[in-house]
Amino acid sequence: MKQLRLSRIAVLVAAIGFAAAPELTNIAANTAHAEEAMRPEIGRIVQAAGELYKAKKYKDALAKIHEADSVSGKTVNENFTIERMRLSIASAAGDNDAVIRSAEAIVAAAKLPSKDQLQMIQVLANAYYKAGNYSKAASTYNRYFAEGGTDQSLRPYMIQAMNQGGDSSKALKEVMADMAADEKAGRAPSLSNLEFYANAALKQKDMAGYSTALEKMITYHNKKEYWVNLLNNIERKPGYSERLKLDLYRLKIALGQVTKTSDFMDSSLMAIQAGFPAEASKIIDAGYKAGALGAGTDAERHKRLRDMATKAQVEADKGMAAAQADAQQSKEGTGLLNIGYANVTAGKFDQGLAMMEEGIKKDSLKHVDDAKLHLGIAQLQAGKKAAAIKTLKTVQGNDGTADLARYWIIYANQSGK
Helix, strand or coil: CCCECCHHHHHHHHHHCECCCCCCCCECCCCCHHHCCECHHHHHHHHHHHHHHHCCCHHHHHHHHHHHHHCCCCCHHHHHHHHHHHHHHHHHHCCHHHHHHHHHHHHHHCCCCHHHHHHHHHHHHHHHHHHCCHHHHHHHHHHHHHCCCCCHHHHHHHHHHHHHCCCHHHHHHHHHHHHHHHHHCCCCCCHHHHHHHHHHHHHCCCHHHHHHHHHHHHHHCCCHHHHHHHHHHHCCCCCCCHHHHHHHHHHHHHCCCCCCHHHHHHHHHHHHHCCCHHHHHHHHHHHHHHCCCCCCCCHHHHHHHHHHHHHHHHHHHHCHHHHHHHHHHCCCCHHHHHHHHHHHHCCCHHHHHHHHHHHHHCCCCCCHHHHHHHHHHHHHHCCCHHHHHHHHCCCCCCCCHHHHHHHHHHHHHHHCC
């Protein structure tokens, strides 16, 4: 039987190319193989399918190219050309099964130049993913990278395919490797990888890992809900000390997370009881401004709380000189620390910070990390960001103090304070 050179239809094949859907990726047709010999009965089918494709009659074009399947004795080159045509048409027609069939045949033939072969492997991997065949998608993505593929935008799909295909441990390993590489190169880890890490940690009930993921999500992709989850999680971490409740409130207040009436009341009352009436008054004022205090059936109760803070401040001012003298004479530094912090919250920054630093130097504190945490917070309030970060980095306690110190550092870096 006479064979035709495809010069007459090569232009059509080149024009059709591999116009895959965006999720399958685009790949330009290489016409080198289209010039190989093809029998007339196959050439006519390919040409007719091409005409239908040009007319955007994709389903008709796909039906036409399928007719070539009934022609017996096709050569390797004929099959190769048919499958390349079928792939282009199937993509346009949205027939993912046909895309997979043709891409498998084209990849297996290994007749494309290396760059185009890699793109075809990518097409096949994406088609598997779209079909929900995650095991094959994962292995094909792996092949893409193993053979020199460099499109990093595919890695999230590969990781999800691994996870959906039942190999979550390998998926997590890939995520951790990507995150480490990003941070080493000074890049922000992708949000998808961080969310994957956070979800994996939750499933494994690894609360420390979950917190680490949230910290990174806040550091690189700051969102309010990440802060909420992080601060809610700290109280569930093993070893967390309840004595840090006021410290936790302080950070929540700085972040604008205290909005409920009960939280304004609880935190201000704790501040009064701890000897910081000026801080309590600021919290109460914020509650009034937000409309959480001063209204409703408990308005009178809110007023009594405000009066209590004001009275406590008056009494503290009266006894300040004597209290300071006693604290300076004491071998223990807690008194100086507390008076110093009270002064900072009252706006006497230099005086208060000096007293706090003097108290820490006495080196006889029951909770040294608490003292450093409070000094760092006070330095931030005084506008001394660099000094605050330096201080907060020295907090090492495993009872929640070191966690809060890190969170304050993140807050300071993001807020510009």
